[in-house]
Amino acid sequence: MSAADQIFAMLKESSQSGAPLYLQLRKSIEEAVNRGLIGPGDALPSERDIASKADISRVTVRKAVQDLVKGGILVQRHGSGTFVAPRMERVEQSLSRLTSFTEDMARRGMTVRSVWLDRGLYAPSPEEMMVLGLSSTELVARVARLRIANDTPLAIERASLSASVLPDPEAVGSSLYAALGMTGNRPVRAVQRISATNLGDADARLLEVPPGVAGLQIERISYLASGKVIEFTRSVYRGDAYDFVAELRLTEPGEEIRP
């Protein structure tokens, strides 16, 4: 079996890293399938064969194989053998979700940094009094920053919170949510509105684009478990340089595969 030998060769190659054995093996098999060394319908060597040739326990082999079965890449039949699953698209692990700014940028291989535009306590605007439920005698904490990816300004984030939950805005580190969480004010729910707007002069200048260019505006209201509004954030993204990607899913795909 040439294909099997190639798997073993790959395994040997990667066996220098300190990673767990079953992960190394899993990766080797996965690559063999991806490169087409073993195609859909082909049988893998038996678990015992792999185990003895690679000189590891069969349970370890099994752990690797079962991960791939769960991932839909392999199919096993009791008493028969292990086979490469018939073509079927890879089941995406991620459920419906919006990717966050930093996550998204990291995946695109960009380095992200932020510049503070504002951190301080102010008298609340009428809008802030409404949304955050403040009286005119209370103060509001405002935290604003410019998000920059690969030296290109990408977004402006302006958050408003009650001063009672963030008495010292200057102390906020790189993550606002971390600062909130550490004082026991972690939001558990949020409602987000995504719309489009033409950038005004000030925002356009910060984002280094001509005024009037289209921007993605996101308004988010975060709630505590008690239902109280804790934060209101309005962000503007450069429309020409950023887009939101959302993956949607309706139903679970069927699992049964019987030849």
Add this chain to the structure above:
Amino acid sequence: MSAADQIFAMLKESSQSGAPLYLQLRKSIEEAVNRGLIGPGDALPSERDIASKADISRVTVRKAVQDLVKGGILVQRHGSGTFVAPRMERVEQSLSRLTSFTEDMARRGMTVRSVWLDRGLYAPSPEEMMVLGLSSTELVARVARLRIANDTPLAIERASLSASVLPDPEAVGSSLYAALGMTGNRPVRAVQRISATNLGDADARLLEVPPGVAGLQIERISYLASGKVIEFTRSVYRGDAYDFVAELRLTEPGEEIRP
């Protein structure tokens, strides 16, 4: 390992200030997460590893790590390791389902009507051939309509499908998905990109706004259970009259993540 090393590098860098060790470390980890060096679900080096590499006590490391756990940035599992918490956004409502425009607006209590702009079979554009996987001899079905809510034009929807799944575009009624479902071609998964764009002359005229006004552009690719692309839709919404609402549930600190 590279990510871990970068954390240590950052730690070293900031180690000149007189601040407490655990604060310096906390900031380093926070930044590493924040700029995506280690993403959600990734494991941190073990507390002992960090301690020995940074040449500080493990309890000090622990103090820093636990602060971030309390802040919801990290998640720890006894006997297993410390992991970056899954990013907070999880789509609950409108974005998590493939809702049709009609459903969406009905929920907001608006009466909706549509005007057909186009229904026909065409030779595919290069973009359509790529996305839908068509050969140049096959035909593409295009369905375009202007969506009007309460007598205000709100959106332009242009859908492209392989003619093999929609041989008679003229027969499409008020719902494209209904037509697809009846021939057993119901999409189960979609990837959606939301961006902002300045409306061109033609689209602006249709939407009855001046050219250059900001519009929400949504590109959606729908997949069958088999993984085959079935539909490609590009929609433009009036930025001043429509917005996407998404309800997000933020992750609980104790929530399961499995590497």
Add this chain to the structure above:
DNA sequence: GCCGAATAATACCAATAAAATACCAATAGC
């Protein structure tokens, strides 16, 4: 100078995962 809180270190406890061993159960081929 004294006290207390924040900081840091030491030593030990507990949960989990990785891996191995031994055995059970289904299938294919005769």
Add this chain to the structure above:
DNA sequence: GCTATTGGTATTTTATTGGTATTATTCGGC
């Protein structure tokens, strides 16, 4: 049917992980 071969499972050992109690040190305010 029987039998060799396949995947399936239960149990245990070991190393590694986070968790905790206890103690020493430093620093700031009185």
